């Protein structure tokens with residue numbers, strides 16, 4: 001039989017060899033897995049691990065009923081193996097066609113990761129936390145109301161799992177919030193669209209009282225709320241402020257509070273801050289003007305790119321330096337049909353945005369795009385962006401972060417290989433920490 005080289009492994013090795021002086025292998029492999037997703041060849045369903053909570057989006061390439069009725073881990077930790085990796089926490093994105101497959105090795109009695117048949121390393125599933133199995137006084141499960149991710153570090157409070165941008169087809173083109181909700185509702189009847197303050201307070205109480213809680217931060221978020229044809233922002237602020245006030249009133253200082261909402265004017269931002277928001281995330285998604293308008297039509301229509309940028313910078317005067325952290329969806333710059341046709345143009349465009357924000361004491365961060373099939377871009381046939389893009393983006397982000405002398409962002413847990421908990425991109429893994437080998 002003709003020898004067929006493992007092109008996936010060759011590709012990965014190429015980047016590990018070429019960029020090994022600048023980036024740790026943990027960060028490179030993590031990006032490769034995140035962009036392509038993984039598939040599991042066997043899971044015993046009564047095993048004790050923390051299953052995917054589908055906390056806001058599916059993040060899965062394949063998110064049909066067949067996937068939704070099975071239990072997959074929220075995250076995996078990859079370690080040891082052919083690169084002697086330190087523990088690397090990675091969000092699970094299910095992709096039946098991924099070259100990355102997780103199998104159970106009976107001889108070693110553990111799960112292992114293969115890349116197109118080649119052994120990569122050992123796998124551990126996100127540990128189940130006792131509080132996740134408890135219920136609030138109204139009978140809602142903590143997994144639904146206040147699931148934890150990032151190996152338990154972050155409590156994710158998606159209190160409004162709808163987004164009004166979907167109403168006139170103005171949703172972000174990479175977003176599968178609506179189809180995720182429909183699928184989850186079909187398969188898990190207690191999946192909540194809108195959560196009550198009482199349930200949130202109850203669930204946080206259960207987490208707080210639990211001996212196995214390691215949570216240090218919470219994110220309060222949901223889909224966008226618009227006040228009608230002309231966006232004023234009051235409806236969204238009126239909705240979120242009572243949640244913040246109730247949480248901070250009861251648990252002040254217990255967790256770092258992070259709020260992910262639209263870009264608001266100074267007056268509304270002050271209301272969020274006064275209610276207890278510590279970090280403000282108002283996600284920018286993609287820098288290029290034309291791409292922003294095409295990929296984020298709701299953001300473009302209701303607020304507009306220039307105003308969104310202005311409000312991000314203005315927010316520093318309310319929340320303080322480095323506490324405004326807008327997210328980019330890294331990779332959509334290369335999506336069809338609107339995106340750049342080559343990687344360097346995509347990187348240069350995003351780098352312009354990163355530098356603009358970083359030079360204004362804002363710390364932009366990013367999540368790695370793994371196209372969900374039921375999002376608009378997924379339906380257009382988009383698949384994963386090349387690893388080269390993610391390696392170059394990691395290098396560029398860290399180059400600029402260093403150039404502007406910025407701190408490690410608050411509310412993201414530990415930084416560096418073997419320590420990072422942030423699971424949806426490798427920017428926290430790629431930090432070089434003094435004293436680390």
Ligand code: SF4
Pocket residue numbers: 162163164165166170171172175176177222223224298
């Ligand atoms: S603002 Fe965009 S990404 Fe966020 S929920 Fe709405 S459509 Fe999805």
